[in-house]
Amino acid sequence: MKYYVGIDFGGTGIKVGIIDENGKIVIKDSFVTDPSKNGDEIVKHIAECTQKVMDDSKLPQDDILGIGVGCPGLLNPETGQLKVVVNIPNLNGVYIAKGLTDILGKPAFLDNDVNTMSLGEFYYGAGKGLKHVIALTLGTGVGGGIILNGELYRGASFTAGELGHVSIARDGKYCPCGNSGCLERYVGRDGIIENFMISKNKGVETSIDKYLEDGEVTPKAIAMAAGDGDALSIRVLEETGKILGSVLATLVNALNPQAIIIGGGVSNAGELILGPARIEMMKLAYSIPANDVVLVKAKLGNDAGLVGSASLAVANLK
Ligand SMILES: [Zn+2]
Incomplete structure (x- = not known):
């Protein structure tokens, strides 16, 4: 069996895990890094944590083939250099892939977290077995990853997929x-909430108050109210789906994918958004590619970041 390490930079911490060649997580751990240390020290710390996870796994070290790092922000996947890491600015400019390879003696690769998550879904999630896949994450931000002919498409400036x-x-x-x-x-998250609040503030009736999260209207609260028949919530998610679907139709016409996979927190609304999105996409897209594409929810859930990061190593070492 072959194994791959994934390192997933999140908002508050860093997750490290190992997957086997079937995409199953063998071990995972998370840790916090000190953002006040200098870049080289932070890379050294990440390498130490990675070594600890590899040791704890008790796997033969030679069976662990490589390391994938998924990070939000600006970076260069070809040189493995971080450019702008919002939460840990001391890593700006650091060649993290080379740093990890030098310390751990294994090939390491870097890409943005949306691209890595897309690779995870492509190899082990909703895109398994396909060749042409587009993945979108709907959360606070909206990002995308494009996989064509089995390869991640990054574009001339590595910004392809900024959907x-x-x-x-x-x-x-x-x-x-x-x-x-x-x-x-x-x-995105805020756009959906704004759309909802415009109607609520006009006095449109809603049962949202029963579903607030910490007193706040959130996409999750709207989805729960919609699931319970709240007309305003259903309409807001329907409008969200229609807008999404119109853009998906353009992607279908431009790229003729086999699957479009929707992940991220907002995607938990499921068919309340995907249903209207699918109808709109099918209506607006040219019929030949429209008949060959499926619109589905991502499968990897909370492990998407970790499995995705490791999948970057899979993609580079296959
Ligand atoms: Zn913008």
Whole structure:
């Protein structure tokens, strides 16, 4: 059996795990790194934690073939250099892949977390066995990964798949990227909540108060209220799905994928969003590619980051 290490940078900590060649997690652990240390010290700490996980796994070290690192922010997957790591700025500019290889003696690879999650779904999740797959994560941000002919497509500047900033409305809602009308501002977490609140503040009746999370309207609360028949919540998720579906139709026409896989926290609303999205996508896409694509929810759930990161090593070492 072959094994691969995944290192997943999250908002608050770093997860390290090992998967086998079937994508099953053999061992996982998480730890916090001290952001005030300098970049080399942080890489050394990550390497020590990785070595500990490899030791704890009791696997023959030679059967662990490589390491994949998934990180949010700007980076260069070809050189393995981090450019802008929002939570740990001392890692900016650090060649993390080379650093880990030098210390651990195994090939290491770096890519952004949305691309790695897409690879995880492609190898071991909802895209297993397919060749052409697009994965989208809907959360606070909206990101995408494009896999064509079995290979991750990164583009000329490694930004392919930045689907959250596809413009869907001229002079639409302002987006922090500097543009306006970006998809993310409509189908991302905050966009959904804003859409809901506009109607709620106008006095549209809703049972949302029964489902608030810590007193807040969230996509999860809206999904729960919708599941219970709340008309406003159903409408807001339907509108979200329709907007998403119109962009998916464009992707279907442009790239002719076999599957579009939707992950991230917002995707937990499931068919409440995916149902209307599918109808809209089928309606707007050219019929030949539309008949060959499925729109499905991601399968890897909470392990998507870890399995994805390890899948980056799989993709590079296969
Ligand atoms: Zn934007």
